[in-house]
Amino acid sequence: MKRAAGMGLSAPVVATLLAACSGPERPNEVAALAPETETPIAATPEPSPASVERAIVSADPPETAASATAASSPTSTVAAAMPTAEPSPTTEPTAEIASERSDSLAAGFIYDERYLQHDPGAWVLPGTAQTFPFSEPVLHASNYRLCQRTKQLIDVTGLSERLVHIAPRSAALEDLTVFHDASYVERVRQICRNGGGEAGAGAPVSPESYDAALLAAGGGMAGVDAVASGAARRVFVNARPPGHHALRDKGMGFCVFNNVAVAARYAQRVYGYQRVMIVDWDVHHGNGTQDAFYDDPSVLFVSLHQDQLFPPGLGEVDQSGSGGGTGYTVNLPLPPGSGDATYLAAFDRIILPIANEFQPELVLISAGQDASAMDVLGRMAVTTEGYRMMTQRMIDLAETHASGRLVALQEGGYSEIYAPYCTLAIVETMAGTRTSIAEPLTQERMLTQPQTTGIGSDGDAALAAIRAQQAQFWTSMTG
Numbered sequence: 001m002k003r004a005a006g007m008g009l010s011a012p013v014v015a016t017l018l019a020a021c022s023g024p025e026r027p028n029e030v031a032a033l034a035p036e037t038e039t040p041i042a043a044t045p046e047p048s049p050a051s052v053e054r055a056i057v058s059a060d061p062p063e064t065a066a067s068a069t070a071a072s073s074p075t076s077t078v079a080a081a082m083p084t085a086e087p088s089p090t091t092e093p094t095a096e097i098a099s100e101r102s103d104s105l106a107a108g109f110i111y112d113e114r115y116l117q118h119d120p121g122a123w124v125l126p127g128t129a130q131t132f133p134f135s136e137p138v139l140h141a142s143n144y145r146l147c148q149r150t151k152q153l154i155d156v157t158g159l160s161e162r163l164v165h166i167a168p169r170s171a172a173l174e175d176l177t178v179f180h181d182a183s184y185v186e187r188v189r190q191i192c193r194n195g196g197g198e199a200g201a202g203a204p205v206s207p208e209s210y211d212a213a214l215l216a217a218g219g220g221m222a223g224v225d226a227v228a229s230g231a232a233r234r235v236f237v238n239a240r241p242p243g244h245h246a247l248r249d250k251g252m253g254f255c256v257f258n259n260v261a262v263a264a265r266y267a268q269r270v271y272g273y274q275r276v277m278i279v280d281w282d283v284h285h286g287n288g289t290q291d292a293f294y295d296d297p298s299v300l301f302v303s304l305h306q307d308q309l310f311p312p313g314l315g316e317v318d319q320s321g322s323g324g325g326t327g328y329t330v331n332l333p334l335p336p337g338s339g340d341a342t343y344l345a346a347f348d349r350i351i352l353p354i355a356n357e358f359q360p361e362l363v364l365i366s367a368g369q370d371a372s373a374m375d376v377l378g379r380m381a382v383t384t385e386g387y388r389m390m391t392q393r394m395i396d397l398a399e400t401h402a403s404g405r406l407v408a409l410q411e412g413g414y415s416e417i418y419a420p421y422c423t424l425a426i427v428e429t430m431a432g433t434r435t436s437i438a439e440p441l442t443q444e445r446m447l448t449q450p451q452t453t454g455i456g457s458d459g460d461a462a463l464a465a466i467r468a469q470q471a472q473f474w475t476s477m478t479g
């Protein structure tokens, strides 16, 4: 792809932007934005960094020395423990350690500044290499800012102090070829080495994208390591480029390597989990992930998405898997404007009952926040509260069946203003806390969004049709 001059973000430019965008010193921000919680953070004016750390640590029940140290330092990194033997989900040698953690110290967060280096260039007219005409070019929708602003919000709210920070690693070729063709991986490497181009339809890459994409896939793997070893009970992977559209032999729709598919296969191969569940709440259908597991009953793939959005013709309610995997693909195409109420009803009426039958040993989320109320590419009107409540349902599900093991991987999300707050809400929920930072949508404005509190008749009909389709596979969907 030919990019508009000046729109590609070189490393120095990104570094400059990072410097310009970084917030003031954290202690003052913590004082200003501290949550109205039971902790003494907000009650202590102008705390010193040391007192902030003491307050946060002392507010929680006794911890192991290692986890308390990790949680008290936003810059500390805990390398996820690698398996040392043939692990089995039935042994779970570290599960008890994880269960002893307080909820506020159970969440891990994966991020690396190298994720920002993937540069899809300028936003172009669909199906062309032309930037939008008549005006100054704009950054591609899948630019670095969602990832960066999410990290900034997590730092500036003080939430970072409550997270276990885990380093991603680069996926190796054998990690990727559980789904991707080796020839495709090599092709991406060559395209990037030669200055960038297209890894597939709508999947622009820059020279730095190959390494970032390896690190994104490895981020999901590191998340799996963390929850399997007990380094964290649940993990959010703030990575890019995203992955759920990526196919076996080509990229697609901003995605290069299918991070969640790689993570699921890694979990099965290394930790022996028999049943892995993937819930994809990105507003677009997770077609690449569907392809990866379409004939496989060991991975239950569930996709909530805006009906007939992208990709065309995929994610229909009657696409339910094939062969031995029939019934293990569950598509929930929802009408535009569905909002919090329909999404939550989809969980309560369909996803959770099916999950209770499936009994996953590991739960993964393809967490695209492009179903948000302010998204550029979606029209679903989900608010931060909606994401909060969906996340809590996923936590409860993982606690019931999977000893808490839950890994969420960032997918799409194109409102620079709002999507980072949605991700913040997800990570807050995973950490069992809530900051008091002011959001772009106040509670009052949230209630004005479509179907925030009530399900529309079109949403009701869609959910009924999905239940009827799934009744042939799942007894909880009958009646």
Ligand SMILES: [Zn+2]
Pocket: 282, 283, 284, 368, 370, 411, 412, 413
């Ligand atoms: Zn999306």
